[in-house]
Amino acid sequence: MAWSLKIFRFAGINVYLHWTFLLLLIWIVVASLSSGQPTAEALMPAWVILSLFGCVLLHEFGHALQARRYGITTERITLLPIGGVASLEKMPEKPGQELLVALAGPAVNLAIAAVLGAYILASGISFKLFPLFEDISQVKDGAGFVAILLKMNAILFLFNLIPAFPMDGGRVLRALLSINFNRAQATAIAARIGQFLAMGFVLVGLFSPNFLLIFIGLFIYLGAGGEATYEAQRTALSNLTVEDVLMHQFTPLHAWETIGQATAILLDGQEKEFIVTEDNQIIGTLSRDDIIKGLQLYGKEERIKQILNRDWVRLSPGMPLNEAYEEMSRKKLPICPVFDNGNLIGVLNQENIMEAIMIESAKRNR
Ligand SMILES: [Zn+2]
Numbered sequence: 001m002a003w004s005l006k007i008f009r010f011a012g013i014n015v016y017l018h019w020t021f022l023l024l025l026i027w028i029v030v031a032s033l034s035s036g037q038p039t040a041e042a043l044m045p046a047w048v049i050l051s052l053f054g055c056v057l058l059h060e061f062g063h064a065l066q067a068r069r070y071g072i073t074t075e076r077i078t079l080l081p082i083g084g085v086a087s088l089e090k091m092p093e094k095p096g097q098e099l100l101v102a103l104a105g106p107a108v109n110l111a112i113a114a115v116l117g118a119y120i121l122a123s124g125i126s127f128k129l130f131p132l133f134e135d136i137s138q139v140k141d142g143a144g145f146v147a148i149l150l151k152m153n154a155i156l157f158l159f160n161l162i163p164a165f166p167m168d169g170g171r172v173l174r175a176l177l178s179i180n181f182n183r184a185q186a187t188a189i190a191a192r193i194g195q196f197l198a199m200g201f202v203l204v205g206l207f208s209p210n211f212l213l214i215f216i217g218l219f220i221y222l223g224a225g226g227e228a229t230y231e232a233q234r235t236a237l238s239n240l241t242v243e244d245v246l247m248h249q250f251t252p253l254h255a256w257e258t259i260g261q262a263t264a265i266l267l268d269g270q271e272k273e274f275i276v277t278e279d280n281q282i283i284g285t286l287s288r289d290d291i292i293k294g295l296q297l298y299g300k301e302e303r304i305k306q307i308l309n310r311d312w313v314r315l316s317p318g319m320p321l322n323e324a325y326e327e328m329s330r331k332k333l334p335i336c337p338v339f340d341n342g343n344l345i346g347v348l349n350q351e352n353i354m355e356a357i358m359i360e361s362a363k364r365n366r
Pocket of ligand 1: 059060063105106160168
């Protein structure tokens with residue numbers, strides 16, 4: 001993601017910070033400093049935000065490290081102003097494992113809140129749990145800092161357990177429903193419950209009026225729909241392998257061909273993505289976008305070898321289509337060659353997969 005900045009790497013996971021988060025921090029510091037308070041006090045809100053995001057980060061590591069126990073890797077964790085995202089390779093399909101991965105994040109916040117609570121009790125700081133939402137600009141000292149951090153972890157814990165996708169609570173709900181239903185049914189039911197809740201949030205938000213509640217409601221509504229679609233696609237592809245949908249007819253390009261020649265081939269047929277060969281070996285792929293971009297940058301005389309995408313993956317005919325789809329989506333690969341015992345037998349592109357989803361869904365919905 002070009003908008004993110006890598007800040008460090010821990011346990012094999014890269015942690016990225018979205019640049020808008022830095023803007024938020026700068027804005028808070030500037031606003032506090034311009035209020036004319038002594039510097040130490042004025043910087044307090046910035047410390048609160050940084051600590052809060054430290055807690056969000058620990059929450060995401062909770063998910064990632066629990067998933068790792070089941071052999072699932074996490075490519076990255078990204079911190080955004082609205083929270084964190086751990087990009088897990090996939091969610092475990094065993095309900096018990098999904099339950100534990102989903103709960104691991106909120107459990108971290110509960111643990112932090114417990115530690116802070118113990119500290120507050122031991123040190124005799126005065127503490128009132130309500131109001132739960134406090135204005136961070138009112139934090140003046142260490143005691144206020146500890147208190148607000150405890151409240152924020154309590155909010156993170158509760159908020160993430162709302163039983164709706166894309167919240168952790170939605171996954172908890174699906175895992176529990178999976179005891180009685182298959183995964184697609186469980187997802188559909190959990191998504192319905194989530195959307196119902198989301199509409200409730202929006203309605204309450206409209207009448208209170210509370211803008212944050214409306215925002216959360218819309219966020220959940222879209223997230224629930226997305227998860228249901230994703231799972232429906234997975235179900236549609238679940239009985240297919242790469243062999244069922246691959247294309248046997250395709251036009252390979254040669255590395256020495258020019259961008260101009262590639263443009264002509266692009267215009268001449270229906271194909272939008274190509275594999276590129278050199279000495280009878282595949283050395284990369286080329287998409288329509290790559291060709292257009294190459295044409296702008298280098299003109300039509302340049303060889304396509306200069307612009308091809310060298311990040312490609314070979315598929316085998318027996319591979320489950322779901323796995324191929326996930327790998328292609330994750331690595332943003334428009335086309336993949338398919339090899340059978342070392343022989344190139346065809347190619348698979350995103351469009352093939354989309355067609356398979358439409359065909360299978362139509363069959364199921366008859
Ligand atoms: Zn979470």
